[in-house]
Amino acid sequence: MGKKWIKIGVVKTGIEPHPIQFQILRYLVFHPKARFSELNALKVPTDQFTFHLKTLVDGGLVTKTEEGKYDLTIVGKEFGNRLDTDGVGVEKLAKVTTLIVCIKKGKYLVQQRLKQPYFGYYGFFGGKIKYGDTPLQTAKRELEDETGLMAKKMTLVSLKHKMDYSETGKLLEDKYFFIFRAEGIKGKLIEEFEGGRNLWLTKTEILKIPNLFDGVDTILASIGKKQFSYIEKKYKVRGF
Numbered sequence: 001m002g003k004k005w006i007k008i009g010v011v012k013t014g015i016e017p018h019p020i021q022f023q024i025l026r027y028l029v030f031h032p033k034a035r036f037s038e039l040n041a042l043k044v045p046t047d048q049f050t051f052h053l054k055t056l057v058d059g060g061l062v063t064k065t066e067e068g069k070y071d072l073t074i075v076g077k078e079f080g081n082r083l084d085t086d087g088v089g090v091e092k093l094a095k096v097t098t099l100i101v102c103i104k105k106g107k108y109l110v111q112q113r114l115k116q117p118y119f120g121y122y123g124f125f126g127g128k129i130k131y132g133d134t135p136l137q138t139a140k141r142e143l144e145d146e147t148g149l150m151a152k153k154m155t156l157v158s159l160k161h162k163m164d165y166s167e168t169g170k171l172l173e174d175k176y177f178f179i180f181r182a183e184g185i186k187g188k189l190i191e192e193f194e195g196g197r198n199l200w201l202t203k204t205e206i207l208k209i210p211n212l213f214d215g216v217d218t219i220l221a222s223i224g225k226k227q228f229s230y231i232e233k234k235y236k237v238r239g240f
Contacts, residue, residue: 017090020044020052022083025072028062029080033069094174098126098139099160101223102151102182107200108220109147109185110209115195117172117240122206123213125196126177135178143182147198152184158222160231162215164240172240181223211239 017025024039031038040049053070056062061076072080084091101124102109111125127142129135139154157179164173191198203220206212214235222229 018052018055020049021056024053024056024070025061025076025080025083026085028070028072028076029083029085033065033067033071035069039070094161094176095128096176097128097178098135098142099124099177099179099219100126100139100143100154100182101179101219102143102147102149102185103223104183104185104200107202108206109149109189110199110201110206111146112197112199113195114197118213119239121211121213121239122209123216124219125198129178136180139178139180139182144187146190146193146196147187148190149185149187151182152186153182155181155183156228157181157225158219158229158231160215160219160222160233163234164214164237165234166240167236167238172237179219179222 020042023042027039027041028034036053039053040046044052053062056076057064057070060073061079062070063073063076064070079090082090082093100109109124110122112122113119125142125146127138127146129138133141135156136154140151143149143151143154160177160179162173162175162177163171165171189198189200206220207217214237215231215233218231218233222231
């Protein structure tokens, strides 16, 4: 009878509600504190409609008020903000992440990705910006988690919008990267871990790698600039 919400109070991008659940959420976005009869504008059989409404209540997206009406919870309002109210589903949004370029004695810290997608590809590392975190907090956390290292100085040098397309023109990934230059590196490097391998390489060595992520050259160029820069590129990729 459709997909059931997985945890109370948990919202994940990409979850697609059942069409009936979508209509309930959509109605409450525009009509707060609605009656049961108002919610069921499509006149779905009562038992079926009750099941989907209860699923949303149990999932922490909808609440029943003391007056017996229904309204979106705080989590439900946040989720409702992601709904494609002109269609049926959740809007797919670009990912926002960090990218860290560590520099030490003329070499750059590169990571080989040993997980899908792009298994075996080389590039700089980073991670998604968690809800409520700043890009700098994320960069510091990812640097330590991914490499075991810390940086005395981390500077935001550029913002990159990268769109990866298949050879047939299908959009595979849409990402925004906050790119940091990390200097004054200290600590013991984690050379290998589940999902990746870290190594120090010169710029010349990096650019000779055959399975290098698209756009590494533009990132290297932005690292040396004194002024903050914005980069926007579209790529046709292989190896996804």
